[in-house]
Amino acid sequence: MRSRATPASEALTRRARAALPGGVSSPVRAFFKVGGAPIYLCRGQGACVEDEDGNAYLDFCLGWGALILGHARPEVVEAVRRAAGLGLCFGAAHRDEVELAGLALSAYPWAERLRFTVSGTEAVMTALRLARAATGRTKILKFRGCYHGHADGVLVGAGSGLVTQGLAESAGVPDGVTGDTLVAPLGDLEAVDLAFKLYGEQIAAVILEPVPANNGLLIQDRAWHHALAQRARQAGALLLYDEVITGFRFGFQGYGARLGIEPDLVTLGKILGGGLPVAAVLGRARLLDQLAPLGAVYQAGTMAANPVALAAGLATLRVLEGGEVYRHLEALGRALDAGAEACAARGGPRIHREGPMFWPLFSEVRPREAAQIPAPAAARYHAAYGGWLERGLYLPPSAYEVGFLSAAHRLDDVDRLLEGLPPG
Numbered sequence: 001m002r003s004r005a006t007p008a009s010e011a012l013t014r015r016a017r018a019a020l021p022g023g024v025s026s027p028v029r030a031f032f033k034v035g036g037a038p039i040y041l042c043r044g045q046g047a048c049v050e051d052e053d054g055n056a057y058l059d060f061c062l063g064w065g066a067l068i069l070g071h072a073r074p075e076v077v078e079a080v081r082r083a084a085g086l087g088l089c090f091g092a093a094h095r096d097e098v099e100l101a102g103l104a105l106s107a108y109p110w111a112e113r114l115r116f117t118v119s120g121t122e123a124v125m126t127a128l129r130l131a132r133a134a135t136g137r138t139k140i141l142k143f144r145g146c147y148h149g150h151a152d153g154v155l156v157g158a159g160s161g162l163v164t165q166g167l168a169e170s171a172g173v174p175d176g177v178t179g180d181t182l183v184a185p186l187g188d189l190e191a192v193d194l195a196f197k198l199y200g201e202q203i204a205a206v207i208l209e210p211v212p213a214n215n216g217l218l219i220q221d222r223a224w225h226h227a228l229a230q231r232a233r234q235a236g237a238l239l240l241y242d243e244v245i246t247g248f249r250f251g252f253q254g255y256g257a258r259l260g261i262e263p264d265l266v267t268l269g270k271i272l273g274g275g276l277p278v279a280a281v282l283g284r285a286r287l288l289d290q291l292a293p294l295g296a297v298y299q300a301g302t303m304a305a306n307p308v309a310l311a312a313g314l315a316t317l318r319v320l321e322g323g324e325v326y327r328h329l330e331a332l333g334r335a336l337d338a339g340a341e342a343c344a345a346r347g348g349p350r351i352h353r354e355g356p357m358f359w360p361l362f363s364e365v366r367p368r369e370a371a372q373i374p375a376p377a378a379a380r381y382h383a384a385y386g387g388w389l390e391r392g393l394y395l396p397p398s399a400y401e402v403g404f405l406s407a408a409h410r411l412d413d414v415d416r417l418l419e420g421l422p423p424g
């Protein structure tokens, strides 16, 4: 393979850094952890992306998981074209919001209502506001290593000890806001019990990613999930599954259905928009109908349920509904498992996987909690990253993000990944 040259990306990076903080619109895109300048992507087709210099990569980042069908899936592109021709924005009721809400709710048979937002961040904000209004309580319990968007109250995860009063992970977030966020380690029932013992009557909601995938892939035991759900119920706290990353990823159903757990509220994003900005919160009518205009919980959005964005989501979910994509993804996942040992034997990372999400970790440790991730493993990921780009593999530019497989990947793409992961 010819050596990769990136003069166009480098030139754009210089201009970007003069105009955008860090040259980016979202921090990890800056490539600060993996060194070098970011690559400027300009085209995506199937499982491949191309940068401004004409270098092609197999994409395992896929818009941070939004593109479960891969890039430019014909049904999705056609739906977006059609919708764009009919009107970019109405800011009014329209047919596709009824269609997409119905289709999304069909995957969550216990839920009755859905409210669209533009981002996962907003969906979580709305869900927490609803939970607080419905319970008349103020505190929330979250887990270290779970990401729920960039709203003040959930930008918390640091701290030590069993249960901590949240410490903001960002400047500009006042203690008054994070003081109502309790943080416990994932998988730790003792900490959950302590939280309920100390604050039981005050906890409005327990929020978690059912498959924590924003701080590495921290897969939890089924038994812990059940115990957590039971503790929340007992204390009168609502259970909020933040499925922005897991929703529609493992099948046309919620992750709760896989666990045999019915949460009270679910947030969706990423796949729901098929690559365009769509997110949502869903739940039973008695909760969701507390939203304005029916109820006293205010929430709104100029761009909420934008028709072009919804068209992409609707086309995506219609493909997923058939089930074929999930069978294909499982076959890819099994191929990844099958080659994982040989990859590790060649000095590559261990591959942790849950469905089509995978996490390459340069360690023998199987972390279940953010604090168990060895720092040197992250350093090795970051050091290996440049080589992956050279070998035409585009993975998330941070050791703490997970990779994704899509309907557009083929078995030989998985082989290329396994071949290319061991540092040269």
Ligand SMILES: *Cc1c(COP(=O)(O)O)cnc(C)c1O
Residues within 6 Å of the ligand: 118, 119, 120, 121, 122, 124, 147, 148, 149, 150, 209, 214, 242, 243, 244, 245, 269, 270, 279
């Ligand atoms: C991506 C993500 C969010 C935030 O969604 P945005 O659309 O980026 O605001 C929230 N929760 C989880 C679990 C996510 O993966």
